[in-house]
Amino acid sequence: MIPKTTSLSRYKIIEGQLKEPIIYDLKEKLEEKSILNFTQYDKDTIVGWSSCFSPYIPEFDNIVFGDFFIFSLRIDKRQISAKLIKKEYEIAIRNLKMAGKSYFSRNEKEEIKEKITEEIRKKIPYNPNVYNLIWFYEEKILYFLTTQINANKILEEFFYEAFEIRLTKLFPYTFCELNTDFSLENIEASSI
Amino acid sequence: MLDIAFAYNKYKFLGNEFLTWLFFAIDNNLDMQYIKDLLIGNKIKIDKKAKEESLTICGDLLFLKEAKLAIEGGGRVVELALLYKEDKGDLKFSIKGESFNLSNISFLPNEGYEKSSDLEEGLLNQVYIYSKIFQIQDFIFNEFLKLRLSPKWEDETVKEIKRWTQKV
Numbered sequence: 001m002i003p004k005t006t007s008l009s010r011y012k013i014i015e016g017q018l019k020e021p022i023i024y025d026l027k028e029k030l031e032e033k034s035i036l037n038f039t040q041y042d043k044d045t046i047v048g049w050s051s052c053f054s055p056y057i058p059e060f061d062n063i064v065f066g067d068f069f070i071f072s073l074r075i076d077k078r079q080i081s082a083k084l085i086k087k088e089y090e091i092a093i094r095n096l097k098m099a100g101k102s103y104f105s106r107n108e109k110e111e112i113k114e115k116i117t118e119e120i121r122k123k124i125p126y127n128p129n130v131y132n133l134i135w136f137y138e139e140k141i142l143y144f145l146t147t148q149i150n151a152n153k154i155l156e157e158f159f160y161e162a163f164e165i166r167l168t169k170l171f172p173y174t175f176c177e178l179n180t181d182f183s184l185e186n187i188e189a190s191s192i
Numbered sequence: 193m194l195d196i197a198f199a200y201n202k203y204k205f206l207g208n209e210f211l212t213w214l215f216f217a218i219d220n221n222l223d224m225q226y227i228k229d230l231l232i233g234n235k236i237k238i239d240k241k242a243k244e245e246s247l248t249i250c251g252d253l254l255f256l257k258e259a260k261l262a263i264e265g266g267g268r269v270v271e272l273a274l275l276y277k278e279d280k281g282d283l284k285f286s287i288k289g290e291s292f293n294l295s296n297i298s299f300l301p302n303e304g305y306e307k308s309s310d311l312e313e314g315l316l317n318q319v320y321i322y323s324k325i326f327q328i329q330d331f332i333f334n335e336f337l338k339l340r341l342s343p344k345w346e347d348e349t350v351k352e353i354k355r356w357t358q359k360v
Contacts, residue, residue, distance in 0.1 A: 006295060007295040007296070007297065008322060009291070065319075066316055068319065070315070134322070147293040147294075169196075171207065172207040172333075173194070173199040174199070175292065179330070182338075184206070190209055190340075190345065190346070190350060191350065192263070192353045
Protein backbone atom coordinates (compact mmCIF):
# COMPACT_ATOMS: atom_id res chain seq x y z
CA MET A 1 0.00 0.00 0.00
CA ILE A 2 1.38 3.39 -0.98
CA PRO A 3 0.61 5.94 1.71
CA LYS A 4 -1.61 8.32 -0.19
CA THR A 5 -3.22 11.12 1.68
CA THR A 6 -5.06 14.28 1.05
CA SER A 7 -3.72 16.13 4.07
CA LEU A 8 -0.53 16.46 6.06
CA SER A 9 1.21 18.46 8.74
CA ARG A 10 4.96 18.95 9.14
CA TYR A 11 7.17 18.73 12.21
CA LYS A 12 10.72 19.72 13.05
CA ILE A 13 12.81 17.69 15.50
CA ILE A 14 14.08 20.07 18.13
CA GLU A 15 15.59 17.72 20.71
CA GLY A 16 17.00 14.19 20.87
CA GLN A 17 18.30 11.62 18.41
CA LEU A 18 18.49 7.88 17.82
CA LYS A 19 21.49 5.85 18.95
CA GLU A 20 24.00 4.46 16.47
CA PRO A 21 23.42 2.34 14.48
CA ILE A 22 20.27 4.35 13.94
CA ILE A 23 18.27 1.86 11.84
CA TYR A 24 18.80 -0.87 14.45
CA ASP A 25 17.82 1.51 17.26
CA LEU A 26 14.73 2.67 15.35
CA LYS A 27 13.53 -0.88 14.65
CA GLU A 28 14.08 -1.90 18.25
CA LYS A 29 12.07 1.07 19.54
CA LEU A 30 9.29 0.54 17.00
CA GLU A 31 8.99 -3.10 18.02
CA GLU A 32 9.05 -2.17 21.70
CA LYS A 33 6.12 0.22 21.25
CA SER A 34 4.39 -1.76 18.51
CA ILE A 35 0.60 -1.65 18.70
CA LEU A 36 0.67 -5.43 19.14
CA ASN A 37 2.51 -5.09 22.45
CA PHE A 38 -0.28 -3.15 24.03
CA THR A 39 -2.01 -4.92 26.88
CA GLN A 40 -3.81 -2.12 28.72
CA TYR A 41 -7.22 -3.03 27.43
CA ASP A 42 -8.97 -1.16 30.23
CA LYS A 43 -8.34 2.04 28.23
CA ASP A 44 -10.65 3.18 25.42
CA THR A 45 -7.75 4.42 23.29
CA ILE A 46 -4.60 2.42 22.64
CA VAL A 47 -1.65 3.81 20.73
CA GLY A 48 1.31 2.10 19.12
CA TRP A 49 3.57 1.97 16.09
CA SER A 50 2.57 0.06 13.03
CA SER A 51 3.77 -0.46 9.50
CA CYS A 52 2.14 1.42 6.63
CA PHE A 53 2.51 -1.63 4.38
CA SER A 54 0.94 -4.06 6.86
CA PRO A 55 -0.86 -1.88 9.40
CA TYR A 56 -2.87 -4.67 11.04
CA ILE A 57 0.00 -7.10 11.52
CA PRO A 58 2.90 -4.69 11.80
CA GLU A 59 6.38 -5.68 10.64
CA PHE A 60 9.25 -3.24 10.70
CA ASP A 61 11.56 -4.76 8.10
CA ASN A 62 10.53 -2.33 5.38
CA ILE A 63 10.97 1.11 6.90
CA VAL A 64 13.89 2.66 5.01
CA PHE A 65 13.27 4.23 1.61
CA GLY A 66 15.49 6.78 -0.12
CA ASP A 67 16.58 9.26 2.53
CA PHE A 68 13.61 8.73 4.84
CA PHE A 69 12.00 6.28 7.22
CA ILE A 70 8.37 5.39 6.83
CA PHE A 71 6.06 3.79 9.35
CA SER A 72 2.67 4.44 10.96
CA LEU A 73 1.08 5.57 14.15
CA ARG A 74 -1.94 3.45 14.94
CA ILE A 75 -4.61 4.83 17.24
CA ASP A 76 -7.20 2.20 18.09
CA LYS A 77 -10.35 3.53 19.66
CA ARG A 78 -13.26 1.88 21.38
CA GLN A 79 -16.37 4.01 21.28
CA ILE A 80 -19.13 3.21 23.71
CA SER A 81 -22.47 4.59 22.68
CA ALA A 82 -24.34 6.53 25.38
CA LYS A 83 -27.60 5.32 23.86
CA LEU A 84 -26.53 1.69 24.25
CA ILE A 85 -25.71 2.24 27.94
CA LYS A 86 -29.08 3.94 28.47
CA LYS A 87 -30.92 1.09 26.77
CA GLU A 88 -29.16 -1.65 28.77
CA TYR A 89 -29.59 0.35 31.99
CA GLU A 90 -33.34 0.73 31.49
CA ILE A 91 -33.70 -2.99 30.75
CA ALA A 92 -31.71 -3.86 33.89
CA ILE A 93 -33.90 -1.58 36.05
CA ARG A 94 -37.09 -3.07 34.58
CA ASN A 95 -35.82 -6.62 35.24
CA LEU A 96 -35.00 -5.78 38.84
CA LYS A 97 -38.44 -4.19 39.32
CA MET A 98 -40.10 -7.30 37.90
CA ALA A 99 -38.07 -9.38 40.35
CA GLY A 100 -39.65 -7.39 43.19
CA LYS A 101 -37.24 -4.51 43.87
CA SER A 102 -39.20 -1.27 44.01
CA TYR A 103 -36.71 1.32 45.32
CA PHE A 104 -33.23 2.25 44.02
CA SER A 105 -30.95 4.64 45.85
CA ARG A 106 -28.73 7.01 43.89
CA ASN A 107 -25.68 4.86 44.71
CA GLU A 108 -27.44 1.70 43.52
CA LYS A 109 -28.36 3.37 40.24
CA GLU A 110 -24.75 4.50 39.79
CA GLU A 111 -23.45 0.99 40.51
CA ILE A 112 -25.85 -0.57 38.00
CA LYS A 113 -24.77 1.94 35.35
CA GLU A 114 -21.07 1.33 36.01
CA LYS A 115 -21.50 -2.44 35.87
CA ILE A 116 -23.38 -2.20 32.56
CA THR A 117 -20.78 0.17 31.07
CA GLU A 118 -18.00 -2.24 32.04
CA GLU A 119 -19.82 -5.23 30.52
CA ILE A 120 -20.42 -3.33 27.27
CA ARG A 121 -16.81 -2.11 27.19
CA LYS A 122 -15.49 -5.69 27.26
CA LYS A 123 -17.60 -6.62 24.24
CA ILE A 124 -16.84 -3.63 21.98
CA PRO A 125 -13.82 -4.06 19.67
CA TYR A 126 -11.27 -1.34 18.98
CA ASN A 127 -11.55 0.54 15.72
CA PRO A 128 -8.06 0.97 14.15
CA ASN A 129 -6.96 4.32 12.69
CA VAL A 130 -3.67 4.28 10.81
CA TYR A 131 -1.71 7.48 10.18
CA ASN A 132 1.47 7.24 8.12
CA LEU A 133 4.56 9.25 8.85
CA ILE A 134 7.64 10.02 6.80
CA TRP A 135 10.79 10.89 8.74
CA PHE A 136 13.73 12.63 7.07
CA TYR A 137 16.17 11.78 9.83
CA GLU A 138 19.16 13.83 8.62
CA GLU A 139 17.01 16.86 7.87
CA LYS A 140 15.19 16.51 11.23
CA ILE A 141 11.88 16.84 9.43
CA LEU A 142 8.80 14.67 9.73
CA TYR A 143 5.62 14.61 7.66
CA PHE A 144 2.56 13.35 9.48
CA LEU A 145 -0.10 12.32 7.03
CA THR A 146 -3.12 13.77 8.77
CA THR A 147 -4.18 17.18 10.04
CA GLN A 148 -6.53 15.83 12.73
CA ILE A 149 -5.77 17.83 15.89
CA ASN A 150 -6.19 14.88 18.25
CA ALA A 151 -3.99 12.54 16.20
CA ASN A 152 -1.32 15.27 15.99
CA LYS A 153 -1.39 15.74 19.75
CA ILE A 154 -1.07 12.00 20.34
CA LEU A 155 1.85 11.84 17.87
CA GLU A 156 3.78 14.57 19.69
CA GLU A 157 3.40 12.83 23.06
CA PHE A 158 3.90 9.27 21.85
CA PHE A 159 6.94 10.15 19.73
CA TYR A 160 8.69 11.50 22.81
CA GLU A 161 7.61 8.52 24.91
CA ALA A 162 8.96 6.08 22.31
CA PHE A 163 12.16 7.78 21.12
CA GLU A 164 12.83 10.56 23.66
CA ILE A 165 12.82 12.87 20.66
CA ARG A 166 10.82 16.07 20.79
CA LEU A 167 8.82 17.37 17.83
CA THR A 168 7.50 20.84 17.14
CA LYS A 169 4.85 21.45 14.56
CA LEU A 170 5.88 23.89 11.83
CA PHE A 171 3.39 26.75 11.55
CA PRO A 172 4.18 30.42 10.74
CA TYR A 173 5.77 31.28 14.11
CA THR A 174 7.82 28.09 14.57
CA PHE A 175 8.87 28.20 10.91
CA CYS A 176 10.36 31.67 11.48
CA GLU A 177 12.00 30.68 14.75
CA LEU A 178 13.48 27.37 13.61
CA ASN A 179 14.11 27.83 9.90
CA THR A 180 14.98 31.50 9.42
CA ASP A 181 16.86 34.40 11.01
CA PHE A 182 13.80 36.64 10.93
CA SER A 183 12.56 38.07 14.21
CA LEU A 184 8.84 38.52 14.77
CA GLU A 185 9.29 40.44 17.99
CA ASN A 186 7.93 43.77 16.77
CA ILE A 187 5.51 42.61 14.13
CA GLU A 188 1.79 43.38 14.39
CA ALA A 189 -1.20 42.67 12.19
CA SER A 190 -1.22 44.86 9.12
CA SER A 191 -4.06 47.00 7.73
CA ILE A 192 -4.11 45.53 4.24
CA MET B 193 11.03 30.61 21.90
CA LEU B 194 7.54 31.51 23.07
CA ASP B 195 5.06 28.99 24.45
CA ILE B 196 3.80 27.10 21.39
CA ALA B 197 0.04 27.43 22.03
CA PHE B 198 0.42 31.14 22.84
CA ALA B 199 2.58 31.77 19.75
CA TYR B 200 0.16 29.84 17.54
CA ASN B 201 -2.67 32.20 18.44
CA LYS B 202 -0.56 35.35 18.56
CA TYR B 203 0.83 34.86 15.04
CA LYS B 204 -2.24 33.42 13.33
CA PHE B 205 -2.53 36.72 11.48
CA LEU B 206 0.87 36.24 9.83
CA GLY B 207 -0.15 33.05 8.01
CA ASN B 208 -3.43 34.65 6.94
CA GLU B 209 -1.66 37.78 5.69
CA PHE B 210 0.73 35.50 3.81
CA LEU B 211 -2.15 33.79 1.99
CA THR B 212 -3.85 37.13 1.29
CA TRP B 213 -0.61 38.46 -0.20
CA LEU B 214 -0.10 35.20 -2.14
CA PHE B 215 -3.56 35.56 -3.68
CA PHE B 216 -2.62 39.12 -4.67
CA ALA B 217 0.80 38.04 -5.99
CA ILE B 218 -0.61 35.23 -8.17
CA ASP B 219 -3.48 37.36 -9.47
CA ASN B 220 -0.96 40.06 -10.45
CA ASN B 221 1.49 37.56 -11.95
CA LEU B 222 4.32 38.73 -9.67
CA ASP B 223 7.75 38.02 -11.12
CA MET B 224 9.00 35.57 -8.49
CA GLN B 225 10.17 31.96 -8.64
CA TYR B 226 7.23 29.51 -8.33
CA ILE B 227 4.61 32.29 -8.43
CA LYS B 228 4.53 32.28 -12.24
CA ASP B 229 3.69 28.55 -12.22
CA LEU B 230 0.99 28.85 -9.56
CA LEU B 231 -2.71 29.33 -10.19
CA ILE B 232 -5.50 30.00 -7.73
CA GLY B 233 -7.50 26.80 -7.25
CA ASN B 234 -11.24 26.58 -6.94
CA LYS B 235 -11.61 27.48 -3.25
CA ILE B 236 -10.72 30.50 -1.13
CA LYS B 237 -11.77 30.71 2.49
CA ILE B 238 -11.91 34.19 3.96
CA ASP B 239 -12.45 35.25 7.54
CA LYS B 240 -14.50 38.40 7.60
CA LYS B 241 -12.91 40.59 10.24
CA ALA B 242 -15.86 42.77 11.17
CA LYS B 243 -18.63 40.20 11.04
CA GLU B 244 -16.77 37.36 12.79
CA GLU B 245 -17.82 34.89 10.17
CA SER B 246 -16.09 33.09 7.38
CA LEU B 247 -16.87 32.98 3.72
CA THR B 248 -15.92 30.04 1.54
CA ILE B 249 -15.91 30.91 -2.09
CA CYS B 250 -15.80 28.14 -4.68
CA GLY B 251 -15.99 28.38 -8.42
CA ASP B 252 -13.99 29.20 -11.48
CA LEU B 253 -14.02 32.85 -12.53
CA LEU B 254 -16.42 35.18 -10.76
CA PHE B 255 -15.48 33.94 -7.32
CA LEU B 256 -12.13 35.78 -7.47
CA LYS B 257 -14.02 39.09 -7.58
CA GLU B 258 -16.11 38.10 -4.60
CA ALA B 259 -12.96 37.16 -2.68
CA LYS B 260 -11.35 40.53 -3.46
CA LEU B 261 -14.46 42.33 -2.24
CA ALA B 262 -14.31 40.40 1.04
CA ILE B 263 -10.64 41.37 1.48
CA GLU B 264 -11.48 45.00 0.80
CA GLY B 265 -14.02 44.76 3.62
CA GLY B 266 -11.27 43.73 6.06
CA GLY B 267 -11.27 39.99 5.46
CA ARG B 268 -8.18 37.79 5.31
CA VAL B 269 -7.58 34.62 3.32
CA VAL B 270 -7.39 31.78 5.86
CA GLU B 271 -7.26 28.88 3.41
CA LEU B 272 -6.21 28.94 -0.21
CA ALA B 273 -6.48 26.25 -2.88
CA LEU B 274 -3.63 26.29 -5.38
CA LEU B 275 -2.54 24.55 -8.52
CA TYR B 276 1.13 24.25 -9.45
CA LYS B 277 2.08 23.38 -13.03
CA GLU B 278 4.92 20.88 -13.38
CA ASP B 279 6.38 19.15 -16.45
CA LYS B 280 4.62 15.87 -15.67
CA GLY B 281 1.32 17.32 -14.53
CA ASP B 282 -0.42 19.60 -12.05
CA LEU B 283 -0.13 19.55 -8.26
CA LYS B 284 -3.30 20.54 -6.47
CA PHE B 285 -3.26 21.44 -2.79
CA SER B 286 -4.68 23.81 -0.17
CA ILE B 287 -2.73 25.70 2.50
CA LYS B 288 -4.24 26.75 5.80
CA GLY B 289 -2.76 30.05 7.00
CA GLU B 290 -2.66 29.64 10.75
CA SER B 291 -1.32 26.05 10.84
CA PHE B 292 0.39 25.63 7.47
CA ASN B 293 -1.49 22.34 7.22
CA LEU B 294 -1.79 21.05 3.68
CA SER B 295 -4.97 19.43 2.47
CA ASN B 296 -6.72 18.22 -0.69
CA ILE B 297 -3.38 17.17 -2.15
CA SER B 298 -3.55 15.48 -5.51
CA PHE B 299 -1.46 15.05 -8.64
CA LEU B 300 -3.14 15.38 -12.01
CA PRO B 301 -0.75 13.85 -14.56
CA ASN B 302 -0.47 15.13 -18.11
CA GLU B 303 -1.79 12.95 -20.91
CA GLY B 304 0.57 10.11 -21.67
CA TYR B 305 2.14 10.05 -18.20
CA GLU B 306 2.66 6.46 -17.15
CA LYS B 307 2.05 5.75 -13.52
CA SER B 308 4.55 3.33 -12.03
CA SER B 309 3.27 0.07 -10.59
CA ASP B 310 6.49 -0.41 -8.64
CA LEU B 311 5.89 0.06 -4.91
CA GLU B 312 9.14 1.85 -4.15
CA GLU B 313 8.90 4.14 -7.17
CA GLY B 314 5.29 4.94 -6.36
CA LEU B 315 6.20 5.78 -2.79
CA LEU B 316 9.13 7.96 -3.83
CA ASN B 317 6.89 9.82 -6.28
CA GLN B 318 4.34 10.42 -3.56
CA VAL B 319 6.96 11.75 -1.15
CA TYR B 320 8.38 13.90 -3.96
CA ILE B 321 4.97 15.55 -4.33
CA TYR B 322 4.75 16.37 -0.62
CA SER B 323 8.32 17.68 -0.54
CA LYS B 324 7.81 19.77 -3.66
CA ILE B 325 4.75 21.46 -2.16
CA PHE B 326 6.68 22.28 1.03
CA GLN B 327 9.61 23.53 -1.04
CA ILE B 328 7.28 25.92 -2.90
CA GLN B 329 5.60 27.06 0.31
CA ASP B 330 8.90 27.59 2.15
CA PHE B 331 10.46 29.59 -0.66
CA ILE B 332 7.45 31.87 -1.09
CA PHE B 333 6.93 32.32 2.65
CA ASN B 334 10.60 33.30 3.04
CA GLU B 335 10.20 35.89 0.29
CA PHE B 336 7.00 37.12 1.95
CA LEU B 337 8.77 37.47 5.32
CA LYS B 338 11.57 39.52 3.75
CA LEU B 339 8.97 41.88 2.32
CA ARG B 340 6.67 41.84 5.36
CA LEU B 341 9.50 42.81 7.72
CA SER B 342 10.83 45.56 5.48
CA PRO B 343 9.56 49.18 5.24
CA LYS B 344 8.45 48.38 1.68
CA TRP B 345 5.49 46.44 3.08
CA GLU B 346 3.73 49.47 4.60
CA ASP B 347 5.12 51.99 2.11
CA GLU B 348 4.19 50.13 -1.07
CA THR B 349 2.70 46.64 -0.80
CA VAL B 350 -0.23 47.48 1.49
CA LYS B 351 -1.22 50.29 -0.87
CA GLU B 352 -0.87 48.02 -3.91
CA ILE B 353 -3.06 45.37 -2.30
CA LYS B 354 -5.70 47.98 -1.46
CA ARG B 355 -5.69 49.26 -5.04
CA TRP B 356 -5.98 45.68 -6.31
CA THR B 357 -9.01 44.87 -4.14
CA GLN B 358 -10.75 48.04 -5.28
CA LYS B 359 -10.17 47.13 -8.92
CA VAL B 360 -12.92 44.52 -9.19
